[in-house]
Amino acid sequence: MDAIDLSLVELLRSNARLSYAELARQVGLSAPAVHERVGKLEAGGVLRGYRADVAPEAVGLGVTALIGIVEDSGADTDDVLAAFRAMPEIESCYFMAGVESFLLKARVGTIAELEQLIVRLNRTPGVASTRTGIALSTKWENRPQPLPTPQV
């Protein structure tokens, strides 16, 4: 993981469809060299995949909510997690420090669907309570930040 690897990661972070030839030009190596480096970054788990960034409203997912979850005292966290994982509306799931064990980011099409999701969450065994905040607008999301000083 040297400076060139970092540049490659940063370039792919802002445009994952860059060709190897273009990457090669930008970092000053040949295309096969870049190809091998990117392959190693993928194999090493640094590059986990490549995703199109889709406007959620354009695909019928205009409602974003952030939901805090308080667990029951006797809850099995793994079971709760598995239940969350089975709900496709839950885009992100963080295990948090604090009273609320989880914070979920969910995306649905309508407020009615959000209501149904919250009901399902409250019915989930191990869930004591939920606290939902609605995002009126998303100012930005998953903005790639300039990478800090090189690691080992």
Add this chain to the structure above:
Amino acid sequence: MDAIDLSLVELLRSNARLSYAELARQVGLSAPAVHERVGKLEAGGVLRGYRADVAPEAVGLGVTALIGIVEDSGADTDDVLAAFRAMPEIESCYFMAGVESFLLKARVGTIAELEQLIVRLNRTPGVASTRTGIALSTKWENRPQPLPTPQV
């Protein structure tokens, strides 16, 4: 935005580096047709970009925090937003319903850096108070959900 467009979006969502030829095979069109459709989806703002999914710990961003912001009564929301935008650690910024006007997702390398970020946030004009939750672990993030029934 028909069923084929939806498939293209879904395919690119799970792997943004698929070639046009491969996309064409998957949806049963020719490569030029797919090329044109994807171009229109990009131009129409449905596909906003393509991002590599990078393991944050691998680039020195091992600490994730979610921060709620309460605004001052007389705050200028645009100024506050601009101040947030200038802080690269803030990866996502949602404008929320509720007492906390904003919810920020921030990513830093160390707890010390998080502390500095929180201090800076509290010093920002227009910010009355902050409430920070630390993510002990990220179970998943930005999981692409199966797209719902086609739009117009």
Add this chain to the structure above:
DNA sequence: GGCTCAGGTCGATGGCGTCCACGGAAAGTA
């Protein structure tokens, strides 16, 4: 019917991805 337009296929061509053989620098060993 006949026009027009949107949106597709086909064919051509230059560039790209990817494999392979080779080379040179750095580190270890005698």
Add this chain to the structure above:
DNA sequence: TACTTTCCGTGGACGCCATCGACCTGAGCC
């Protein structure tokens, strides 16, 4: 020092891909 090994790069070759232009086809409309 000289030799060996390893790592990491380059350059060449070849087949596939991106992309452009020409043409085709069906729907909607005078």
